[in-house]
Amino acid sequence: MIASDTLALIGNTPLVRLNGPSAATGCEIFAKCEYANPGASVKDRAALYIVEDAEARGVLAPGGTIVEGTAGNTGIGLALVANAKGYRTIIVMPETQSREKMDTLRALGAELVLVPAAPYSNPGHFVHTSRRIAEETENAVWANQFDNIANRRAHIRGTAEEIWTQMDGRVDGFTCAAGTGGTIAGVGLGLKAKDPDVTIALTDPHGAALYSYFACGELKAEGNSVAEGIGQGRITANLDGAPIDTQFRISDEDGLAQLFALLRDEGLCVGLSSGINVAGAMALARQLGPGKRIATILCDTGFRYLSTLYNPEWLAAKGLPVPGWLTAR
Numbered sequence: 001m002i003a004s005d006t007l008a009l010i011g012n013t014p015l016v017r018l019n020g021p022s023a024a025t026g027c028e029i030f031a032k033c034e035y036a037n038p039g040a041s042v043k044d045r046a047a048l049y050i051v052e053d054a055e056a057r058g059v060l061a062p063g064g065t066i067v068e069g070t071a072g073n074t075g076i077g078l079a080l081v082a083n084a085k086g087y088r089t090i091i092v093m094p095e096t097q098s099r100e101k102m103d104t105l106r107a108l109g110a111e112l113v114l115v116p117a118a119p120y121s122n123p124g125h126f127v128h129t130s131r132r133i134a135e136e137t138e139n140a141v142w143a144n145q146f147d148n149i150a151n152r153r154a155h156i157r158g159t160a161e162e163i164w165t166q167m168d169g170r171v172d173g174f175t176c177a178a179g180t181g182g183t184i185a186g187v188g189l190g191l192k193a194k195d196p197d198v199t200i201a202l203t204d205p206h207g208a209a210l211y212s213y214f215a216c217g218e219l220k221a222e223g224n225s226v227a228e229g230i231g232q233g234r235i236t237a238n239l240d241g242a243p244i245d246t247q248f249r250i251s252d253e254d255g256l257a258q259l260f261a262l263l264r265d266e267g268l269c270v271g272l273s274s275g276i277n278v279a280g281a282m283a284l285a286r287q288l289g290p291g292k293r294i295a296t297i298l299c300d301t302g303f304r305y306l307s308t309l310y311n312p313e314w315l316a317a318k319g320l321p322v323p324g325w326l327t328a329r
């Protein structure tokens, strides 16, 4: 099949059986290869839907500018969609994110604005900064991925439908972590519409407040995480009404153990949110019991973190375990 253009390459990603996690739990654990999108992350889907929604609403027209605050992947998705459609992009990003994401954004021609990492309540937070830049820029639209539900629509119509079809309509559970919440809410709503008995589990990293929200109704964060792109402290519009049945909290150590197992045992090189998702899928497998069919998300490529997650000095400086083969020469 020949795709008509780059945008037609977004979505319809492969589903892979994770043999190690399946054997360890007695379940079938499948992962959606979102790193196979043209921008190498799950966020290409949201970027395309957000841009097409803005065009349909008449707020984005030729010559226009797309402005967004992002941990990086949404920016990469927006920049490639913008390039394919002829728009300019301004991307605001916390300076703590990986060097590779910044370099990729610059290579795509996005105008990059780096801001110090700050709590959401601080007006300098990357999301508020991006909104202000959009307001001050002529012919600009603010993508607003956290509260623009075109984001989760991409997963209701795309990701959930694809998982359902690829798994022949036999899905017992789905889990992933939340950044904007677009993936967990969209896939959750989409799968529940097919079969209300599918268990939807939120997998939260440390430092996020959603685990406690879904467990006991209170937004309360505990600990912290080096994972990029996940870890939410509020109920975004995308998360509002997400059908969460159960929840897990996964440490960086457990996420990294799965991340390195995927690399060593299955040849898959992905980012830490994917490792945390796989650890969550294994927790869900153990909760549901043997023989169940569970899906999760491999959110982005590990090549985006060669200077961090796959760099022994960086891991050691963060006090994280360093796998032997990264240092053995």
Ligand code: PMP
Binding pocket: 041, 042, 043, 071, 073, 074, 177, 178, 179, 180, 181, 182, 183, 184, 228, 229, 230, 271, 273, 274, 299, 300
């Ligand atoms: N993993 C990574 C690496 C991401 O960049 C993101 C998006 N911020 C997510 C997971 C979470 O996706 P969502 O925004 O749909 O919750």
